[in-house]
Amino acid sequence: MSVHDGADVPYASLKLLAKAGDGGQGEVHAVGGPGGLLYKSYREPHKLNGAALAALVSLRQALAAADRDRLDRETAWPLCRVTDGGRVTGFLMHRAPDVMTWQTSRGSSKLVELTYLLHPPKAAWQPVRQPSPAERYTLAVVLVELFQWLHAMGLVIGDVSHANVLWTLRPAPAAYLLDCDGIRLVGQRPVLDQADTPDWHDPLAPPGTVSVDSDRYKAALMIGRVLAQDAYASPGKSLKPVPGVLDDRREAAVLRLWEQAAGACGTRPDLGQWRTALAGRDTIKLIAARPAPRPAIDRSKFDGAKERGTISLRD
Numbered sequence: 001m002s003v004h005d006g007a008d009v010p011y012a013s014l015k016l017l018a019k020a021g022d023g024g025q026g027e028v029h030a031v032g033g034p035g036g037l038l039y040k041s042y043r044e045p046h047k048l049n050g051a052a053l054a055a056l057v058s059l060r061q062a063l064a065a066a067d068r069d070r071l072d073r074e075t076a077w078p079l080c081r082v083t084d085g086g087r088v089t090g091f092l093m094h095r096a097p098d099v100m101t102w103q104t105s106r107g108s109s110k111l112v113e114l115t116y117l118l119h120p121p122k123a124a125w126q127p128v129r130q131p132s133p134a135e136r137y138t139l140a141v142v143l144v145e146l147f148q149w150l151h152a153m154g155l156v157i158g159d160v161s162h163a164n165v166l167w168t169l170r171p172a173p174a175a176y177l178l179d180c181d182g183i184r185l186v187g188q189r190p191v192l193d194q195a196d197t198p199d200w201h202d203p204l205a206p207p208g209t210v211s212v213d214s215d216r217y218k219a220a221l222m223i224g225r226v227l228a229q230d231a232y233a234s235p236g237k238s239l240k241p242v243p244g245v246l247d248d249r250r251e252a253a254v255l256r257l258w259e260q261a262a263g264a265c266g267t268r269p270d271l272g273q274w275r276t277a278l279a280g281r282d283t284i285k286l287i288a289a290r291p292a293p294r295p296a297i298d299r300s301k302f303d304g305a306k307e308r309g310t311i312s313l314r315d
Contacts, residue, residue, distance in 0.1 A: 020095075025042060045088060052189050059078070079091070124206075138173040
């Protein structure tokens with residue numbers, strides 16, 4: 001089994017252990033052996049776009065070492081495809097960091113999902129420490145920087161929800177993105193047709209539309225909901241950040257962008273503007289802040305994926 005070079009791995013070589021997750025698209029199992037890997041198997045593999053999955057694997061391989069390490073540290077990115085009888089059945093990925101899990105009173109392990117940031121704490125959640133206002137602010141910045149970085153690689157994230165973003169305060173505020181096989185290269189087909197999570201969709205986008213602009217709307221939902229500890233906040237409604245999470249200057253800048261995010265498709269603030277607002281600097285409507293540094297990509301490695309499907313990188 002090789003995850004380091006991105007080569008396809010035969011299903012027969014996997015030693016599957018306990019089920020680690022179950023969703024609409026498939027199941028996730030722990031895999032025996034080094035690396036703490038997980039295998040996601042698709043329920044309907046005949047419907048998936050194997051070339052799109054290969055493109056995600058190849059993108060990771062083409063990154064400079066530091067960027068690849070960051071991708072592995074902050075996302076459950078597809079490491080390699082798994083095949084059975086010549087058909088792609090799923091992929092291997094890293095397990096979420098242990099600091100992004102918690103133990104219930106019954107001893108079971110759960111992921112620290114965005115949910116726990118968006119609702120007032122409940123008695124059953126006591127093991128999940130709630131952030132201070134300063135930590136909540138830092139988590140919002142971390143999430144903005146992660147989404148901005150992925151956009152800088154020419155990617156569309158697609159499905160954003162309370163369940164596929166993880167976080168921790170140990171040893172410092174950090175985030176981790178799940179369901180990365182739902183990400184796609186701009187202008188390219190996805191691995192599978194994607195459905196939006198209820199209460200996390202872009203109400204102005206045509207049904208089935210996934211774009212950088214719809215990402216920006218969903219990012220606004222995420223940022224506003226984290227800052228306000230409000231699972232149902234949405235642009236167009238009043239936003240009330242948690243007391244102490246923003247100073248007056250940052251709050252004024254964030255509220256301007258929150259209002260702008262309710263506008264028509266193509267007018268939503270980008271992640272650079274959100275980062276500028278959270279930094280306490282002025283924002284200018286419809287003018288993007290300086291873009292984040294674009295990750296270094298070795299195109300010779302990336303182009304090797306063309307043997308398994310046509311792919312391209314676009315801004």
